[in-house]
Amino acid sequence: MREKATYLLGALGALVMISNLHTIFVGLPDDALQGMIFRIIFIHVPADLVADLFFTIALVTSVLFLARKNFIYDSITVACIEVATMLILVNLVTGSIWGRNQWGVWWTWDLRLTTQLMKFVLYMSYLVVRPAIAEPTQKATMSAIIAIFAYADVPLVWMAIRLPNVRTNHPSPVLGNGKMAAVYNAPFGMGMLALLLIGSALVLLRLHQETSQREIDSLRRELHAA
Amino acid sequence: MLAVAAERVWKYFGDYPALRGANLEVEAGSCMALLGRNGAGKTTLLRIFAGLSNPTKGEVRIAGTVGYLGHGIGVYDDLSAFENLTLFGQLQGVADPAKAADEALERVGLTRVKDGMAREFSRGMRQRLAVARAFLHLPDILLLDEPFTSLDDKAIAVLQSLLEAALAGGSTIIMSTHQIREAMELATHVAMLERGLVVHTGPQNPEMLADPAWLYRTYGEKQ
Amino acid sequence: MLAVAAERVWKYFGDYPALRGANLEVEAGSCMALLGRNGAGKTTLLRIFAGLSNPTKGEVRIAGTVGYLGHGIGVYDDLSAFENLTLFGQLQGVADPAKAADEALERVGLTRVKDGMAREFSRGMRQRLAVARAFLHLPDILLLDEPFTSLDDKAIAVLQSLLEAALAGGSTIIMSTHQIREAMELATHVAMLERGLVVHTGPQNPEMLADPAWLYRTYGEKQ
Amino acid sequence: MTHGFRTAYAIARKDLRTELRTKESLNAAASFAVVILVLFSFAFPLERDEFYAISGGLLWLVYSFAGALIVNRGFARELPNDCLDVLIASRAPGWAIFLGKAVAAFLLLLIVEFICLPVFGLFYNIRWTDSFGSLVLVIVLATWGITVVGTAFSAVTVNVRVRELMLPVLLYPMIIPLLIGAMEATTVLLSGEAMAGDNLYSLQLLVVFDVIYTALALYLIDYVLVV
C-alpha cells in the first residue's frame, strides 16, 4: 500500500514533468537575450529550491531526533539529504551547462557558485561519514549534529546573490520581485511541482528502504548474538 | 537505604536491546557482584549507572557520588601520578585537590613515586593509580567493570584490600566480573544478568564460594 | 623431541631487559602453562616464539609450524568468517584454503554463520573464529597469550575442549595465563617466569590444581 | 557555572601541559606547515607581485592544514586508557569539557601560526609587519572558528573507526566560508590596504561564523558525548 502510493506519487511527478516540458519547449518562445537555453531555468531553479526544502526538513528532523531519539527521524533525515544532494547536483550540472552557454566556461569561482558547490560537498561528507559509524544510535546522533552544522550553508547560498558587494557572475534574483515575465510563472510553478512530487517519491522510497534495512540488520544481529 | 536502583531499564543499540527492562536495587554499604555471560549486558548497565550512556527507557536512581573504573585505567600517561589525581580532584569539585591527591596516593601506597609519569609505571602500579583515581573523592558508590582481569595474584590481593577498606568506610560497590572466585571474597550480594534481564539477585551464599558454576547452573538458562 | 626451545634468551626494551637469559624447553605433544606475575615477560617470550619479535641475545628453536593467538583475535571485521579463514589459509600456504576453511568452521561450530561479517559476531563467536584461524593450518605448535581472559564459563569450556582436541591430535601448546585453575585443567607442564627468567619448569602436580597460589608460594620470590 | 569554568580551565591546562611536554602535535603541525610552504613555492612558480595577490590564500591554506592536525588530537587525546569515560563520569558538564579542549587547541594553533608567519614572510618576500595589529585580529577570529568547529567534529568522530580520515572530510567544507573571509581580509592587509569600508565585510563574516558555531557547539556537545 505504502509502496504503491509512493510509485503513484512518482508517476504523477513524471507526468507533470513531461507535460511541463511540452509547454516549455512548444508553448514558449525563445528568450530575447538568451535564446533557446533559458528554458533550463525551469529545472535549474526548482532543483535547488526543492533541495533546500528537503534540507530544511532534514534540519527539523535532526533536531527532533536529538530530542526524541526516535529512529524514524534519522531515517527521514538521511532520505531527505540523499535526494536533496542529488537535486543539488542537478542544479550544479544545469547551471554549468547554462554557464558554458552564457559565459563560455563551465565553471567560475564566485561566491554563489562556490557556496552552492560547498553545499553539495558538505552534504556529501554527511553521506560519507555516516557509514563509518557502526553503532546505530551513535550513527544517528552524530549524523544529526552534522546535518545541523551543515545547514548553515543553505542561507549562505541564498544570501550570496542578495547581499550587496559580493563578487558574483550569477544573475541576480528574478523570483518574487516581478523581474520574470508573467508567462513564465505557470511553467515555473509546474516545474516546482514536478520536482517536488518526484523528490518526495524518492524520499519515501529511500525511507522505506532505510527502515526495512534496519529491521533486517536487527534480525541478523539477533541471530549472530545468539 | 538504596544506593543504586534501576527500574525497567532498556538500552537499545540500534534495534538490538542489550538491556530489556532490567531491575536492580543495591543497598547502600553492600558489595554487589554483577555476573552473567558474555554479552549479558553487564558493561552496558554499569555505564548507564556511571552516566556514560543514556538508557533508552526506564529509570535509574543514584544516591550519592560515583567513582568509575572501566576496562581502561583512566589516567593520563603524560602526567605524573600527582598531577593526574589533582586534575581529577578539580574535575570532581573536591575542595582541596592537592591534599586529596596526597591522601589517595598514601592509601594506595604510591607516595614514593608521586612525581613519576604514569607511562613509566608497571602494570600493578598503574592499577593502583587507577584505583586511587576512582577513590579520590571518596565516592559513595564505586562502579568497577571486570577489575580483576589480567591481574596477577599480588595485584588482585592489593585491589581486594583496597575495596575492603572502601566497603568498611561505608562505600557501596558494584562490580562486574567473570572471575567469580575473586569477586566472592568481597561480594555481599550477587546479581545475575541474562540477555539484558536481571534473573536473580540475592545475598551471597556458601555454595557460590565453593563452586562458582553453581550460580549459572541454578539460575542460568537451561542449555 | 623438543617442539620449542629457548636458550639464554634476552630481550631489551630500550635499556630495560624484559627477558634476562630465559631458558625453556617444551616437549612435543605437551601443554605448557606459562605462569608469572604481571611484567614477568610471558608475552615477550611468546611473541619471540611466534616470530613477532627478535630476541636481543640468545637462541630460539621452533620445530614445526606455529599458530598464534594473542590479545587481539586477529581476524578482519569487514570480512566474513569464511573469507577470513581462506585468506589466512592462503597466507599460510595451505593447499586448499577453501576446504581448510570449511573444515575449521565445522570444528568450531560456525558453519551456520560462515557468511556473516566478523564484526557482527558476539564475543563468544569471535573467540571461536579466532581459534579456527589459529588452528586452520593444523599447526604443530600453538601459542596462546591469556586465552581465557574475559571469557565466560561457557566460552572457556568451548576453548578448553578445542585445545584438548588439538592436544589429542598431537599439537604442542604453550599458553600464558593468570587464570591458573582454568589452565591447569589442560596443562601437562608448567613454567614460571620471574623478572625475565624461567625460575621453574616441571610437570603439573596435584598441589597446583588444588591451590593455585601454591606455585607462587613455592617457587616465587620471597616478598 | 563557576564549576564549569574551573573545569574548562583545568582541562585546557592539562591539554596544554601534556602537549608542551611531548610537543607531539606542535612539532608535527609546525613542520608540516613549513613543508607545505615549501611545496607550494615549488608548485606555484609565480612572480613576487602575483604572490601578494594570493598571499592570504596561501597563508590560510597552511593554517587550516595545521589546524586540522591540531584539532584532530583534541578528543583523540582522551582515547588511550579510556580517559574520556572518566571525564564524562566526573561531575564536569559537557560544555566545560568542550570549552577547555577548544581553548587549548586554539592556543596551540596560535603558537603554530605565529611560528609560521615569519617563515612565510621570508620564503615569499612578503611584509607582514606593517598591519600587524589588524592581522592579529583576523588570525585570532579565524583561528577560533577553526578550532571550535574542529574540536566539535573531533568529538563527533572520536569513536569513528577511521577518525583521521573523517575529520578533515567534515572540517574543511564546514570552515570554507570562514577561510574565504580570512583569506580576503589577509590579502587586503598584506597588500597594504586598510581594514575599512567594504573590507570590513570579511571581518563581520568571521565574527558571525564564530558566534554561530560556538553557540551551536556548546549547546550540542552533550548530545555528542553521552549517547
Added chain:
Amino acid sequence: MTHGFRTAYAIARKDLRTELRTKESLNAAASFAVVILVLFSFAFPLERDEFYAISGGLLWLVYSFAGALIVNRGFARELPNDCLDVLIASRAPGWAIFLGKAVAAFLLLLIVEFICLPVFGLFYNIRWTDSFGSLVLVIVLATWGITVVGTAFSAVTVNVRVRELMLPVLLYPMIIPLLIGAMEATTVLLSGEAMAGDNLYSLQLLVVFDVIYTALALYLIDYVLVV
C-alpha cells in the same frame, strides 16, 4: 618466491575488498580532494592562463594530500584485533606483505585520481584529454612513488602513538623530488607541449625515484615489521 607473490596478491585483494566494501578511504580521499580543489581555487584567484602555469602543481598537491590519506590506512588497517601480528606470524615474507599493501594503495589512489581529473578539468577549465596517454604515464609513475614511500612509512609509524600526525610529516619531505618531477611533467603536458627533449628529464626523475625507493622499501621492510 611464488608463495611470496601469491601472498602479495591475497593481501592486495583483501585490502581492496574490504575497502570497496566500506568505501571509507575512497570516499574520504575523493571528497577531501574535491574540497581541496575548491579551497585552492578560492585561495588563488588567478586568470585562466595563469592557471595553466600552475595546473601541474595544483593537481599534484591535491593528489599528494589524497595519497597521504590513503597510505595512512595502509598498515593501520591491520591494527584492530591485532591482525598485523597474525600476518607476520604466518609464513608470509615481509616483502610480500608490503607489496600487497602497496599495490592495493596504488590502485585505490589511482581510482581517486581518475575521479578527480575531470573535476579538476571542469573547475579550472583545463583541457587534459589532449595528451591523455602521456598524462597517464606520469600519473602512474608518480603515484607508485607516493604509495611505495607512503606504505613504507605507514609501516614505520604503525605503532607510533600519534600516527596520523607523524605520517604526513615524514611523507611530504620525502616525496618532494617526486612531486617536483610530476608537477613539471604535468604542467608541460597540460599546456599542450610534447613530452620530449628536455621535458623527458622529469620522467626520468620519476623512474629513478620509483626504482630506488621500491628497492629500499622491499629490502628494509623486514627490519620494520619485526623488531
